[in-house]
Amino acid sequence: MQLTHRGGSARGKGASQQVNWVTIIWTMTAAAALTLAGVHGFVWLRQKRQMASLMFCLMAASTAGMAGCELWMMNLADMQSYAHALQWYNLMRWLVTLALVGFIHFYLGSGRPWLELTVCGLRTLSLLLNFIFSPMVYYSSINELVHIPFLGTQVTIVEGIPSPLSIVGQLSLLLLAAYLVDATWRSSLRRDKPGALRVGLSAVFFVLALSIQMMFALWGIIDMPIVASLFFTGIIVVMGIELSEDMLRAARLADELRIRESELREERKLTDAIFESAPGMLYLQSATGKMVRWNSQHERVTGFSNSETSQMRAEDFCVEAEREILKEARSIALAKGGNEVEFDLARQDGQMARHFFRMVPVDIGGEPHLVGIGIDVTSQRALAAETEKQREQMAHIARVASVSELSSSLAHEINQPLAIILSNAQAAQRLMAHEQPDLNELREILEDIVTADIRAADVIKRLRSILRQGKPVLESISPPTLFDQALGMAQSDLKEAGVEVTRRHSKKLPTLQADRIPIEQVLLNLIKNACEAMQDNGSREKLLSLSCVNEGTWLRFSVRDNGHGLHGNNQEIFQAFHTTKPNGLGLGLTICQTIIRAHGGNLWCDRNKSHGATFHFQLPIVPENL
Amino acid sequence: MKQSETVFLIDDEPALLKALGRLLKAEGFIVEAFESALAFLNAPRHAGSGCIVLDQSMPEMSGMELQQRLVQEDSALAVIFITGNGDIPMSVRAIKAGAVDFLTKPVKDSELLAVIRMALKKSKEMLHSKAEFNEWKQRHAxxxxxxxxxxxxxxxxxxxxxxxxxxxxxxxxxxxxxxxxxxxxxxxxxxxxxxxxxxxxxx
Structure with a gap:
């Protein structure tokens, strides 16, 4: 086969010895590709998981190989060597293609596996065909090797009729372009790689450009040597830049991560301090009660060591009887965003301590957890119990006081008829001693004795009913009789104080369902208070007015006086031990309020516009047919 | 034995007034009964000796208030208190103000009569010393x-x-x-x- 020089003057071997553009460009291309390969190879060695770097390294290294082969081929003169070099070149192409597919696979992670396999398969087929159909698969017949001028120097190219089999190589290139377009598209949709579009599109561009150039060169439309390595170098440069940016980004991320880590460490220190500074136990537990984190107070209170606690559940710290309560409280806390519960904490030494717990749900690692605090309330509960006991004692004292007050006023009531009886009887005795006793006088005396005796018996009956023990007995009472009874009992006080009493109520009032005696006591108490309030009225007439009004669902009783009025605000008046009387216990109104409330009613007071105060109480009207 | 001394009864309880009146009349006293202190004050004043059986707790004017009025008037009538529910401070005040006794209802007749006699004696003495005093005053003048x-x-x-x-x-x-x-x-x-x-x- 002849080596033909075409066009221009052939400068022969001598020219190839000179340093020319072709040598410079291809050598530099190979050197740049090798450098990049080295850099990323090094990166891969440091970080074996960076498969994209390995692929890039392979691709860059084989691109350098391609560039070497191309330069070699451009300077060959015989067909034999050319074919030999072309086989090496095809091996490099195969490697480059595979590495490119691999790179996209690992870097973008969005390639369709079947496309990847097809591209690699076609390229492999093309390589195999090339080996089988030696010297060259691209041409069905090769005319000659020709020298053409290229970039100011003479280079060797092949001229011949392209083989139909060469379509396999072209197809693999187009398929590679399609694969790249697809992977880029899918990656850009995912938006996880900011450089995906740049890498993908530039690769597509260079691959398509290469494909076109190859076709033109193959079909002899233009006379050009094979310059595929330049296109792949273009791809490599773009990819290299992208990888470097990735590395820079990674470095930035690493920095940020370090900062975040130190922040997290401080945050952890802070939460640790918060855990420790809590006034009681602070804990974090899983939704099922498994203990996750707790403070040292927890160990101190429960007596269980940290290693024991880590094996325990929250309910293990709870006395057996209350475990279900705790479990329920936990599920409510998880469902409703927080809860509070109180139970006896079972300590390791077998002792118990009442604790109040408050818990709030928090998601940790995607799992619902509860963070909470537990405070020892043993002393508070003991105090509350003590207070309750004292309150009961006070109530007892109040009852005793009201009974003793009552009995002293009743003693007066009883003494009066007794005095009448005694004096009458003794007068009769003395009359009997006379020689002619006046029988009419004696009869009158006896009548008076009977009357006084009945009066005493009534008083005693009332005393007994007041002191009666046990449950309140509801009976139907007509409101006017309540006034009658209360005024009857207060008679001596009213008389002594010189109070003028007026009563005001409509004739048709519904009957009440109530315990008679306590309600009478309330009225009596209010009347007595009114009398005392009017003690210092001086020249002002002492007026007491009682009224009862039907308010629909309520009956309202009012006791109005024109005395000195109220001292202290309305709440204070009804508080136990609030008193304005020099010898008062300050329990009367408190007891009254208790009685009225027990009947489902209300007791309150108003200041009168002119003088004095009015006390009201309401009692519900219960339909009689109920 | 017949006595002609006067006993004044003041009590707001008519039945008791009646009963005590019977008792004292049976003993031969002259009894004058009043249902209130004011009624007594409004009646013409008794010049001779006598005693008042006085209920402490009464409307309008209490027994104690009446006693003070009598002291101011320099009356020779002796006062006996009788009460339904008297306490110690009250009785001390009454005795200090010159009351003969402070009795609690119901009162036994013997006790009451003894006190009344003592009171009448005291009233006579008061009347006597009043007269003597006036005599001295005149002589001194x-x-x-x-x-x-x-x-x-x-x-x-x-x-x-x-x-x-x-x-x-x-x-x-x-x-x-x-x-x-x-x-x-x-x-x-x-x-x-x-x-x-x-x-x-x-x-």
Whole structure:
């Protein structure tokens, strides 16, 4: 086969010895590709998981190989060597293609596996065909090797009729372009790689450009040597830049991560301090009660060591009887965003301590957890119990006081008829001693004795009913009789104080369902208070007015006086031990309020516009047919 | 035995008033009953001796208030309190104000009658000492100026010599004055004269 020089003057071997553009460009291309390969190879060695770097390294290294082969081929003169070099070149192409597919696979992670396999398969087929159909698969017949001028120097190219089999190589290139377009598209949709579009599109561009150039060169439309390595170098440069940016980004991320880590460490220190500074136990537990984190107070209170606690559940710290309560409280806390519960904490030494717990749900690692605090309330509960006991004692004292007050006023009531009886009887005795006793006088005396005796018996009956023990007995009472009874009992006080009493109520009032005696006591108490309030009225007439009004669902009783009025605000008046009387216990109104409330009613007071105060109480009207 | 002394009953309880009245009438007392202190005050005042059986707790005017009025009037009527529910401070106040006793209802007849008799006796004494006092007052008024001066000095316990020196006369003159004072005031001893001067507050 002849080596033909075409066009221009052939400068022969001598020219190839000179340093020319072709040598410079291809050598530099190979050197740049090798450098990049080295850099990323090094990166891969440091970080074996960076498969994209390995692929890039392979691709860059084989691109350098391609560039070497191309330069070699451009300077060959015989067909034999050319074919030999072309086989090496095809091996490099195969490697480059595979590495490119691999790179996209690992870097973008969005390639369709079947496309990847097809591209690699076609390229492999093309390589195999090339080996089988030696010297060259691209041409069905090769005319000659020709020298053409290229970039100011003479280079060797092949001229011949392209083989139909060469379509396999072209197809693999187009398929590679399609694969790249697809992977880029899918990656850009995912938006996880900011450089995906740049890498993908530039690769597509260079691959398509290469494909076109190859076709033109193959079909002899233009006379050009094979310059595929330049296109792949273009791809490599773009990819290299992208990888470097990735590395820079990674470095930035690493920095940020370090900062975040130190922040997290401080945050952890802070939460640790918060855990420790809590006034009681602070804990974090899983939704099922498994203990996750707790403070040292927890160990101190429960007596269980940290290693024991880590094996325990929250309910293990709870006395057996209350475990279900705790479990329920936990599920409510998880469902409703927080809860509070109180139970006896079972300590390791077998002792118990009442604790109040408050818990709030928090998601940790995607799992619902509860963070909470537990405070020892043993002393508070003991105090509350003590207070309750004292309150009961006070109530007892109040009852005793009201009974003793009552009995002293009743003693007066009883003494009066007794005095009448005694004096009458003794007068009769003395009359009997006379020689002619006046029988009419004696009869009158006896009548008076009977009357006084009945009066005493009534008083005693009332005393007994007041002191009666046990449950309140509801009976139907007509409101006017309540006034009658209360005024009857207060008679001596009213008389002594010189109070003028007026009563005001409509004739048709519904009957009440109530315990008679306590309600009478309330009225009596209010009347007595009114009398005392009017003690210092001086020249002002002492007026007491009682009224009862039907308010629909309520009956309202009012006791109005024109005395000195109220001292202290309305709440204070009804508080136990609030008193304005020099010898008062300050329990009367408190007891009254208790009685009225027990009947489902209300007791309150108003200041009168002119003088004095009015006390009201309401009692519900219960339909009689109920 | 028949008695003609008067007992006043004041109580707001008519039935008791009636019963006590019967009792006292059976014993021969003259009984005057009032249902309130004001009714008693409005009635014509009794001049002789007598006693009041007084209920402490009454409307309008209490027994204690009435007692104070009587003290102011310098009445010779003795007061006995009778009450349904008296306490110790109340009874102490009543006794200090001159009450004979402070009884609690119901009262036994023997006890009541004993106290009434004691009260009547006291009333008579009061009436007597009132009369005596008035007599003394009149006699004292009848003394000359110089005699009154001598009386005051003698009552102070000064010897005649010193009195003479103070009044600027001789001792003999004082002796004459002194004898005249004794006879004019109707006393026999120096001791009686001193007591009288005391009662008349002549110091």
């Amino acid at each position: 009848a003394l000359s100026k110089r005699e009154k001066e001598v009386l005051v000095s003698v009552a102070k316990g000064l010897p005649n010599k010193q009195i003479a020196k103070e009044l600027g006369v001789v001792e003999q003159t004082i002796k004459v004055h002194r004898g005249r004072v004794m006879s004019k005031m109707g006393v026999d001893s120096l001791a009686q004269l001193v007591i009288m001067a005391e009662r008349l507050r002549l110091k």
